[in-house]
Amino acid sequence: MSGTSMTTRAWLLMLPLLAVMIAVIGWPLADTVGLSFTDAKLVGTAGNFVGIDNYVKTLTSSNFQRTLTTTTIFAVISVFAEMVLGVLAALLLNQQFYGRTVLRALMILPWALPTVVNATLWRLIYNPEYGALNAALTQIGMLDAYRSWLGEPGTALASLIIADCWKNFPLVALIALAALQAVPRDITAASLVDGAGPFARFRFVILPYLAGPLIVALVLRTIEAFKVFDIIWVMTRGGPANSTRTLSILVYQEAFSFQRAGSGASLALIVTLLVAVLAAVYAMLVRRTAGSTA
């Protein structure tokens, strides 16, 4: 078959997918761009063209700046903790101990739990009157009186981060474990003969094998954490006093609770742009590690 007819055939086979993607992603995204320059409401009038007013108002509002900070704190701390805990758990699961196979299988549990179920579970655990955390901490004497973990601005974000970490670090562990199992035995044996201590062995022998998969996990998790909505909506709805409000929650409130479709759209595009920057960094990092290991 000739090159051109093969290309034509390929386009024909891709046509249904591309048509649907244009309908459900391309067109809505273009429409969001259009909306972001208007003062359209969710119901009623189509809105008037207002230029870049929405962007100026959003970028200079203290609400946006505070929400951006909250989102960054949530993303950086939870992803960092997930990476560290994940690698530690993977190093452990790569050792020999009784019940290793069972424990490896159990690691899939938090990942498999639907996000909303995980959020609901932790909401019950943190319950200010009857929650298991309050009960456990009081019974072992670490806490004098029950606390409202999700109800106080000082502890709400930290409590959310713990719930998010619990769900996501096991997946990092399983990805890191798969990479660890690819480290050839004779290399670790040779490093032992050469007298490398455990830290030198981790840094120079094991880490190069982990780097590629971990960077992929790192950036995919960062992008997801930056877009976070579900766990926060179910556990705190962004409260108390907006202390756990992330960017996606802010867009939801602006566009759907306050029904300001136009300014909601501009906010959504700013979030998209921030995620795109993260994605570009991702592509760069992956290319660099691929180049250094090849």
Next chain:
Amino acid sequence: MERKSFLFSFFIHACALLLAVIILAPVLWLFVMSISPAADLTAKPLVWWPQSVDFSRYATLLSSVENSAGAAFVASLTNSILVAGMATIAALALAIPAAWAVSRTPSVGWSLYMVIATYMLPPVALAVPLYFGLAHLGLLNSVFGLALVYLTILAPFTTWLMKSGFDAIPREIEAAAMMDGAGLFATLRIITLPLAAPVMATSALFAFLLAWDEFFYALLFTSDLRAKTLTVAIADLAGGRVSDYGLIATAGVLAALPPVVIGLVMQRALISGLTSGGVKG
């Protein structure tokens, strides 16, 4: 590795025990809440293990008595299965031909990377126009409308997985069949698709789990039992004034059961799918 001391082995076992407790305690507690009498769950000090095990909430939620908590739960369970099932089938139907075409004709690959890049888009960037669009088509609060919206997530993801699956099948096998006189579609049906069956199964499971887990679009685009999915029903329970925490826990256990079973049974395939997709992407 051979020089393991007793102390080191003790340390490893202690750490393993700690990890097991961290992983299991919250999941077990969800289950214990679901079988504890309501009074135990609000007792002070808290009762950690029920005196009498109570499975009645499972019967309550799975009953179909009209206007009961059960009817609402069963309706949302049905909606979740319908939406996730329809979206998965549609996503695979779109993804398979496209992924095969890109795998065999690299010159059109750039269009696939554009499709995959959309996976990074935050759903909030599409939500308002999708809301207007569904309203215009009369598809708000409909399982069909929600399944259509889920293609925004499922189609790029399955195309990505299917493409790396087709890449692993040597094109020489297809060429040999065509040389023997088989047409394109016969070759795909007899040779390629059977070889790609494991990847198709993994992609379908991933897609189903993604749709089962989805909350944001379901929250926006459904409003009552005609289309509300399980995730929205559970969030309603958790945020509402339900006095029996055990009932919320039971709904959670039931919603978690399908993905947990799939996860435990398919662990190896899921992890290899995730890592290969992640590294090659």
